[in-house]
Amino acid sequence: MESILKEGGLVRNLLAAETLGSTTIILTDKTGTLTQAKMKVFGLYTLMGLEEGVTKVEKDNEYLLSSAILTSDAFLEQKEESDDANEEQIIINGRPIEKAIVSAGIHSGIMQEAILHQSPRVDFLQFESKRRFSASLHSQKGSTKNTLYLSGVPESLLENATHIYYKGRSIVMKESVRKRLVRKQNEMSNNGYRFIGLAYREVGFDSIPTKEEEQESFIKGNTFIGLIAFSDPVREDVFESIKIVKRAGVRVVMITGDNPKTAKQIAIETGIAYKEDKVLTGNDIDHLSDEELYLEINRVPVFARVLPEQKLHIVRVLKDNNEVVAMTGDGVNDAPALQSADIGVAVGSGTEVAKAASDIILINNSFTIITSAIKEGRRIIDNLKKIVSYLLSTSFSEIFVIGGALAFGAPLPLLPGQILWANIIEEGFMSFSFAFEKAEDGVMRRSPIDSLSKSVLTKKIKQLISIISIITGVFLTILYFILLQLGISIEEVRTLMFVALSIDSIFFAFSFKSLHIPIWKVRFFSNRYLFVALFISIILLISSVTLPPLQKILSLTSLSFNEALFLLGIGLFNLILIEVTKYFIFERK
Incomplete structure (x- = not known):
């Protein structure tokens, strides 16, 4: 857990890191996880054309940006006095996209406080994925009617617009104009830009209706103002992280509420998708059966315009098909899907509800932490398998020898x-020292299939334990009866058997340091705790056969130099047998 924390991940559920080692698919959001969450307004697009930058805006674009600020739920906060004159004295609080809007307003001289004073807010309706827009109701000085400003998915607003804002007034929306706006959005979305649309309506009500049917009708007959394009750079380390995850046999699928073209471009830049890959939308999901959806998830790397309930449906379909699912999310509506996933991963900038539903929190929002957590999870599973294999192999060898004598x-x-x-x-x-083994070099080049078993005792582990126990047990049992036939005293025979089993166990520890790599390729000095354990075990073993008080308590005798060499030879022979067994079970293709 400490290694994940150092990378910037907070593990809330201790079993989560182990489960991540078994992950077969990651469902990732786009903003903040794959991108830097440094949202900026790239440009404003109205019927007057595209205006890049926001330092000085033309009249129609000023109204577009002002409308966006009015529909924003972000707010300004004065920072405490600082000695640094260059430090920003104002903090903008809110979602990344809303912070970008208010920041753009400040840079262009459009202050939130001033326009709210001129057009006070009467009521506000939060953005919801299902509704696809937010609404802000404002009174206008000198007018008996209120203005309802709408901000949301451009397609929905454009589709329902009957008019468009042009040179300070509302004119009838022509179909050619609608197509031009859609074309411009698609063109820029292909370059990875994210969009919101702005519109307004003159209304007679003084508060926003609470009925969903009435709220959904707000966008009908609206006057479309324009589009705002946002840029959010891809994180520099994401491409390499996704490459590592894919090499580890884990599929990565982007699931986002964004525009399909924007989502695909970001997916291409991060290595999730290729140009020839297709994108499925939330509407497509609604027309698929569970079986068809599972097949599509295996083929399609990007899902766009997906609603929170559809994310939950995708998670359940994958789990029904025995996939181990890790999912990232940040919103309140993501909480059910995060809770349903095998590993829920919340981003640090997300809501408290999302964090509470998650198993791991990405403190710095980086996807790289997920890669590190998968590696840590596989290390934990590997080490559990080593401990179990080692303990059961040595224990069953003893049982075999004792059982053979009794028989x-x-x-x-x-x-x-x-x-x-x-x-x-x-x-x-x-x-005990195996718990501190570091991740093996090839751990992220292995398929997660070996880790899928609900038990550490996988088929291969059972084979290894059985073969080693039988071979070692039979060999030592034969040795025991030979020693008895030689007429050696029973105390001496027991001493030889005690030391033989102890030496075997010490040698076995170095072989079990890796179940996938031969002993001559193992990094012997990667685990200092193993050498501390080795030192203590050797001291205890030597003391057992040399110190009279211990000899008396344990009923052991001293060993000659030749006897010690003979037992070391037996230990080496058994070590070779283990390595041969490992090769045939784990290494041979």
Whole structure:
């Protein structure tokens, strides 16, 4: 967890990091996760044409920007006094797109406070994905009617517009003009720009109706003012991060509420999609069965104009098909999908509701943290498999030897006290050190399939444990009966068996350092805790057969130099058998 925190991720659910190691698909939002969330107004587009920049705006564009500020829910806050004269003294609070609008107004001399004084807000309707627009009701000095300003998805506003704002007045919208506006939006969306549309209506009511049907009718017969284009640069590290994730066998799918063309361009820039890939919209999803939707998700890397409830539906369809789903989100409406996903990932700039529903929070909003978390999750799963394989292999070897002796009516090869002491030497320290193993070099080039099992005891792990236990157990059982036939005292035989099992366990630890890499390729010095455990285990083992008090307690005798060499040779032989077994189970293609 500490390594994820260093990267900028806060783990709220301890099982989440482990689950991320099993992830098969990531559903990612666009803004803030793939992009820098440094939204800026790139240009204003009205019937007068496109005006790039906002330092000095033409009259129609001034009205467009003023309307956007009126519909914005962002607000200004005076910063506490600072000694730095160059530091901004005003803080803009709100969503990135609204902050960009208010900031553009400040740079062009259109102050929020001034226009709200001139046209006071009477009522306000928040933006909702389903409705696709926000509305702000304002009174006008010298007029008995109120003006309802609309801000939202350009397609919806344009489709329902009957008039367009031109040179300070409302004129009838011609179909050719509507097509020109759509064409301009599509052209700029292909370059990754995001758009909102602005419109207005003169209304007779003094408060916004609460009924949904009435709210949805607001956009009908509107006067379209124009389009505002926003730029939000892609994060520099995202392309490489997505490349690493894909190489790890994890699919990445963008799911956003943005324009399909904008979404696809960002997906291409980040490596999620190629030019020839198609984009599905929320409307397309509504016409697909669950089976068809799952097939499309496997083919289509970008979903645009998607509603929160459709995100939830996508998550459920994937989970029904045994996918392990990680999903990013930031809004209140994303909370159900974040909670339903196997791993909910909230961005740091998101709402408190989204954060509460998530398992991991991206403090700096970067997708790179997800890559690091997947690597950490795989490391955890790998280390659990190493610990389980090591403990069960050594334990079953002991059981096999003791069981073999009992089956043939021979004396016990180990006394209870010797077994307990051997387990302290073998398992108490050596197995504990595996928890600190670093991620293996090839961990992000492996398919997540090996991690999908609900249990650490996968088929391959079971095979490894069974083969090692049988081979080592049979070999040591034969050795035990040979030693008995040689007429050696039972105390000496037990000492030899005790040391043989202990040496095997110490050697096994280095072999189990990696289940996928042969021992000669393992980075021996990557885990200092293993060497601390090795040092303690060797000291305890030597003390057991050299210190008289311990010899007496454990009923052990001293070993000759030749006997020690002989047991080391047996340990090396068993180590070779383990490496051969590992090769046939894990490495051979």
